[in-house]
Structure formats: C-alpha cells, structure tokens
Amino acid sequence: MRSDDTIFAIASGQGRAAVCLIRISGPESRAILQAMTGGVPAARRAVVRTLRDPVSGEPLDQALVLWMPGPGSFTGEDQAELHIHGGLATRAAVLRALSSIANCRPAEAGEFTRRAFLNGRMDLSQVEGLADIIDAETEAQRRQAMLQLGGRLGNATEEWRESILRVLALLEASLDFSDEGDVPEDLEVEILRMIDGIQEEIGRALANRSGERLREGLTVVLAGPPNAGKSTLLNALARRDVAIVSPIAGTTRDVIEVHCDLGGLPVIIVDTAGLRESADLIEQEGVSRARARAQDADLVLWLVPPDGEGSAPPPARRLLKVGTKADLQPFRQDCDVMVAAATGEGLPELIARLEAEAASLMGQGDAVITRERHRKALGRAHEALVRARAMLVGRGPLELAAEEVRLSARAIGEITGRVDVEDVLDRLFSSFCIGK
Numbered sequence: 001m002r003s004d005d006t007i008f009a010i011a012s013g014q015g016r017a018a019v020c021l022i023r024i025s026g027p028e029s030r031a032i033l034q035a036m037t038g039g040v041p042a043a044r045r046a047v048v049r050t051l052r053d054p055v056s057g058e059p060l061d062q063a064l065v066l067w068m069p070g071p072g073s074f075t076g077e078d079q080a081e082l083h084i085h086g087g088l089a090t091r092a093a094v095l096r097a098l099s100s101i102a103n104c105r106p107a108e109a110g111e112f113t114r115r116a117f118l119n120g121r122m123d124l125s126q127v128e129g130l131a132d133i134i135d136a137e138t139e140a141q142r143r144q145a146m147l148q149l150g151g152r153l154g155n156a157t158e159e160w161r162e163s164i165l166r167v168l169a170l171l172e173a174s175l176d177f178s179d180e181g182d183v184p185e186d187l188e189v190e191i192l193r194m195i196d197g198i199q200e201e202i203g204r205a206l207a208n209r210s211g212e213r214l215r216e217g218l219t220v221v222l223a224g225p226p227n228a229g230k231s232t233l234l235n236a237l238a239r240r241d242v243a244i245v246s247p248i249a250g251t252t253r254d255v256i257e258v259h260c261d262l263g264g265l266p267v268i269i270v271d272t273a274g275l276r277e278s279a280d281l282i283e284q285e286g287v288s289r290a291r292a293r294a295q296d297a298d299l300v301l302w303l304v305p306p307d308g309e310g311s312a313p314p315p316a317r318r319l320l321k322v323g324t325k326a327d328l329q330p331f332r333q334d335c336d337v338m339v340a341a342a343t344g345e346g347l348p349e350l351i352a353r354l355e356a357e358a359a360s361l362m363g364q365g366d367a368v369i370t371r372e373r374h375r376k377a378l379g380r381a382h383e384a385l386v387r388a389r390a391m392l393v394g395r396g397p398l399e400l401a402a403e404e405v406r407l408s409a410r411a412i413g414e415i416t417g418r419v420d421v422e423d424v425l426d427r428l429f430s431s432f433c434i435g436k
C-alpha cells in the first residue's frame, strides 16, 4: 500500500440511490479531472460536466465536479469529487476508467482518513470521534462524537502532557544542579504540587465511565422464569415483532438484542431464555447464555409473573424487579414496577424508569474519555506519576523518578497518536468504511 498513490472510492452507500459520490485523493487528482471532464474547475466550486472515459472519450455519466487542492483539503492532499447519477453499471464503468490511470488504485477502508491523520489534519482522538459519528445511533452519541471530533479529548490530553513535561523539565533541571542528587526543597514542593494537580485531573477523568457507556450503549437484560413475558416485553419496547411469543415455557433459546433510543440515549435490550433446570440440551445452552448475559449487563430486569414466586434472580450488577402480566395479578409490594406488556399497561412508567437509569449511568455526555484505549493509556500515565511521586518523597534516585515521568508523558501521547501507535492505527482505520 503506497501512500503516494492516488486513491479513489465510492464514498456514498452501495445500494440504489439518487446520487453516487466518487472520492479521489492524491497527486493524480488534477490529471484525472482534466482527462475525464475536460478541465479543472475553480477550487471548491461545484460545476456540472460530462464524465468521459479517459481513453475512448465515451460519455459515462453527467457529474457534479469538485476540485479541492491540498494542503487545506480533508486529506491534506489534492482531492477531487465526482457526484454522478451512477447506477450499478455506471459505477463499475467509472471505477474501471479510474483503475486504468497510472498510479491510481481503489482506496482501502479508512484510507482517506488515514491520510488526513498522517498529514496532521486530525489527531487520533479526532479520528475516533469521526468513526463514532458514523456509528452514532442516538442524539447523545452524536453529540459526544462531535465534541471528540472537535478536539475535547485531544486538547485535554495535550494539556496534561504539557504539564507532565513541565514537571520533567524541573526534575531534569534539579538533576543538573545538585551534586547530591537531591532536589532543592522549594523545587520539590513545587514539583509535588504539580504532580498532585495532574493526578487529580486524570483521576477525575478516569472515575467517569459514562463516556464509554454512552458510546457502547447500555445493556439491559430481560431475565426471569419461562413464560414470564420477557419476549412480549421485548416486542413492546422495540415496537416490533422481534421475538417469538408463545404460551409454551421454553420458547426463547437464543439471545435476542434490540437497539433502542430512550430519550436520545442508546439502550440495548436483550431477551433471553427463561431460567430453569431443563433436560433439553438446547434449552440448557440458552439458559447458560442467559446467565452469562445477565452477569455482564449494566442492568437486569427481573421479570416476575403471577406464579413466579419460586424463582431466584441471577447474579447481576444492578437489578430491577418487574411484576409482569399486571392484568392478571394485583400490584406487588416486592416489585419496583408492574407491567402488562400484552396490553401496554405500565409500559410508559417502565420506559420512564429505564430512561432515568440510563441517564444516571450515562450522565450528561460530559465524560472526556470514550474508549477503553483512552482508559488504559490514562491509567498507565497515572500509575507512572504515582511511582514518580513515591520515588521523590522516598528520596529514591532522581533519574528513576524522571524516567517514570517520561513514561507518563508517553502513555498520554498515545491518545492523540503523538507516539507510535501502529497497531492501533491498523485496527482503527480498518473499522471505517471504504471511501472514508
């Protein structure tokens, strides 16, 4: 994969559509426009041209044409765009024509954005923000992704890194000036005060898990004895006929997931097999999957039907007890909510309750970190600072304290991709679609 190739891709969806966008980036972009549209329009001005085969001159389609010269463009290189009518055959003909031009090839997944990153147009945290915008399913996810694309995480980590580098500079200065390897007392006080300040800020960012929860969605598992009404409730919450419902106990065996938008917050509702001892091997497998999902869930709704006294809830981090078939049983004091999913009774109350749970676990979208990758890097930066501090207070070797501080800065640098993160890059960019 050469980075001085000119790359092209269909950047719009693959299905039947009104317009198809073909994106081109690299040094041949200008020559491609010249050869296929007979000229190069003024920068960033849309013009309509006949798109032609560069060899035969045969008209292929009508196109809205854009010329976006680097280094100001999205990728930081010369870029062109062809917005064509483009049905299946037309798209194929245009891609074939582009492939026939020297030094031009189809782009890999995420390659436009990879070039934007390599050309310094965005840092790694912003690239992740862009990926999150593409995948955002709810309003709160969209807002969080936009803040990250705008540089909220990148700016925060840059500030922390600069503070850590100031600590390092002070340590190195005292290394130069002391023969004993001791830091002058007033300088030591200053260094410790700075370390404490940075640690507190990083600690606060680490304590907030709501960004990761918002990005991934809150998992709510429906669990209960067979026939409790789990699948009926799933269908009611999803407002779709997703899961099979029947009066036969043991209907559901597979785990069924539905992505819901509760007041802008992403919630994944998970229907599971009714929990009971069963001789049926397939049902047993369903029950063990149900238990596993309940254990990992952010929240378990434990469904109790009118005759469900004998059953015990599975181990869970957080559990709400829901009385089901409210049309068949009176209000139960031992339940948090009552619903009759079949009639819709109590559903608004349950949904309001779920929204409140989701809001309290995902907060106001004020979290700075949104991925485990950020948590791990910040965690390592924090630990290195703890060790550096202990070294200073315990009068350990200054060189070692300085080395820990250096380590801390490097760990922070991984978040924006300042320091080498090759493996992260490959994984991240391949998660993009072709054309991004």
Ligand SMILES: Nc1nc2c(c(=O)[nH]1)N(C=O)[C@@H](CNc1ccc(C(=O)N[C@@H](CCC(=O)O)C(=O)O)cc1)CN2
Binding pocket: 021, 044, 068, 071, 072, 073, 074, 081
């Ligand atoms: N058609 C189309 N829409 C798109 C993109 C694209 O590449 N093509 N984008 C990408 O995925 C996003 C927009 N990102 C872009 C970022 C910078 C420039 C650009 O050429 N910037 C120049 C000129 C800015 C100006 O006109 O003022 C610059 O910064 O100098 C273009 C798109 C979303 N929408």
Ligand SMILES: Nc1nc2c(ncn2[C@@H]2O[C@H](COP(=O)(O)OP(=O)(O)OP(=O)(O)O)[C@@H](O)[C@H]2O)c(=O)[nH]1
Binding pocket: 224, 225, 226, 227, 228, 229, 230, 231, 232, 233, 244, 245, 246, 247, 248, 249, 250, 251, 252, 253, 272, 273, 274, 275, 324, 325, 326, 327, 328, 339, 340, 341, 342, 343
């Ligand atoms: N009267 C009444 N019946 C309900 C209600 N909800 C579910 N049922 C009935 O209860 C039976 C079992 O419902 P399901 O939703 O399949 O129960 P489940 O918990 O998914 O059962 P398994 O998948 O076997 O574990 C079906 O006949 C439903 O029609 C309700 O609110 N009221």
Ligand SMILES: [Mg+2]
Binding pocket: 230, 231, 232, 243, 244, 245, 251, 252, 271, 272, 274
């Ligand atoms: Mg079921």
